[in-house]
Amino acid sequence: MTALTENRSDAPAREFGGRPFGTGTLAVRGCESLTAADAPRSVLHDPAEPWSPTNCYMDVWIGLTAVLGLDPVPMLAAAFSADFLGDQWEFLKPRQEDIEELYGLMVGEYDTWRPLCEHLQCAMSRGDALIVEVDAYHLPDTEGVSYGMQHSKTSIVPLRLDPAAGELVYLHNDGVHVLSGADLDNTLGPGARSGMVPFPYVELVRLDGMHRLAPQELWRHGVELARAHVRRAPAESPARRLTAAIRDELPVIAERGMDYFHVYSFATTRQAGLTAGLAAHACRYLAEGAEQWPGDLGIMTLLEAAESLDTAAAAAKTLQFQLARVARGRTPRIDASAEAFVTGYDAGMAAVRRALGSGE
Structure with a gap:
């Protein structure tokens, strides 16, 4: 592995004759005429959502399923098995x-x-489709955060590439955007080789076996996946372990200031909050299906779970604001929001277990 990496790094840059992307228009299946203006948008990316955008990987999957005409909500069952890892909340992925x-x-x-x-x-x-790790420094949709200001790794999905126009339609965060010129070259073209992500982590999404299940069949698969994720869920409350760790970290946040707060809160309160919010969406989806196709799910219990998890998502945002105050030298007052997050999250997950027949 080391030898291969060294060979790549030492190899001279290949000459592309000014046509690194060829000459013909390329597109993910179903996106041949897609533009940033007419791209479908999931309700999960509603600006009113407290944690939209979520994280870069979950966002590209929400966006990709939406543009392919698929419902992204059933895959949110993964939120039910999320855990706190000691120094960070698990980065939620389907x-x-x-x-x-x-x-x-x-x-x-x-x-x-x-x-x-x-x-x-x-x-x-x-x-x-390819899910590609790139440098947000060259993504215009991150203007005011990263674009031309700060190098950071993120994931995008190229959807439609027109080499003649020199434009790429791509998925990132909570929307579909356009990349062109030097930004395109430095993101996916030859210029990327000399940037922050010269050899990116890339995943291939094969569409040849894609299917669109009937709503009832999709829901039934979603129910079984939700039960499987509840079985994987940690026995000890990840919410309580998170807030205990945050209390221990308060002196460090106060000492290191806002730069540290941004990276710390992204790994903790943001990931926890978006997990709770997406879990609430999953609960409502399961409840709506149970109303249409009656079975053994507790509809009212699922709706109660969604309400508790929404409360937890909002409390995580309040907690994050309070950590910013700590980073600015203010007196920490996090007990109420920390306890609200724990109470909402634990009550929500207990209700999910009851509703799915998984006990307390």
Whole structure:
């Protein structure tokens, strides 16, 4: 592995004759005429949502399923098994096996042994999608946060590439955007080789087996996935362990200031809050299905769970604001919001277990 990396780094840059992306228009299947203006948008990316955008990986999956005409909500069952890892809340991702079961999309790591723009041509010419790790410094949709200001890794999905116009329509965060010129070159073209992510982590999403299940069948698969994730859920409250760790970290936040707060809160309160919010959406989806197709699910209990988890999501945002005050040298007053998060999260997860027949 080391030798391969060294060979890549030492190899001279390949000359592309000014056409690194070829000459023909490339698109993910179903996105041949897609524009940023007419791209479908999931309700999960409603600006009114307290944690939208969520995290870069969950966002591209919400966006990709939406543009493919699929319902992203069933895959949110992964939120039920989230855990606190000691120094950070688990970075929420839909599980690959869930995505394949629900949508027929096959996901796997993709080795970029050639220039990235060549792999992009290969995958998109088949109608497949790539989830690509890039530098947000070159993404115009991050203006005011990262664009031209700060180098940070994030994930995008190229949807439609027009080499003649020099434009790429791509998914990132909570929307569909356009990339062009030097930004395109430095993100996916030859310029990326000299940037922050010269050899990105890339996943291939194969669309040849994609299916659209009937609503009732999709819901039934969602129920079974939700039960499986509840069985994986940690026995000891991750919410309580998170808030205990935050209390221990308060002196460090106060000492290190706002730069530290931003990275710390992203790994803790933000991930916890978005997990609670997306779990609430999953609960409402399960409840709505149970009303249409009666069975053994507790509808009212699921709605109670959604309400508790929404409360937890809001409390996590309040807690994050209070941590910012600590970073600015203010007296920490986090007890009420920390306890509100714990109470809402634990009550919500207990209700989910009862509703799905998984006990207390």
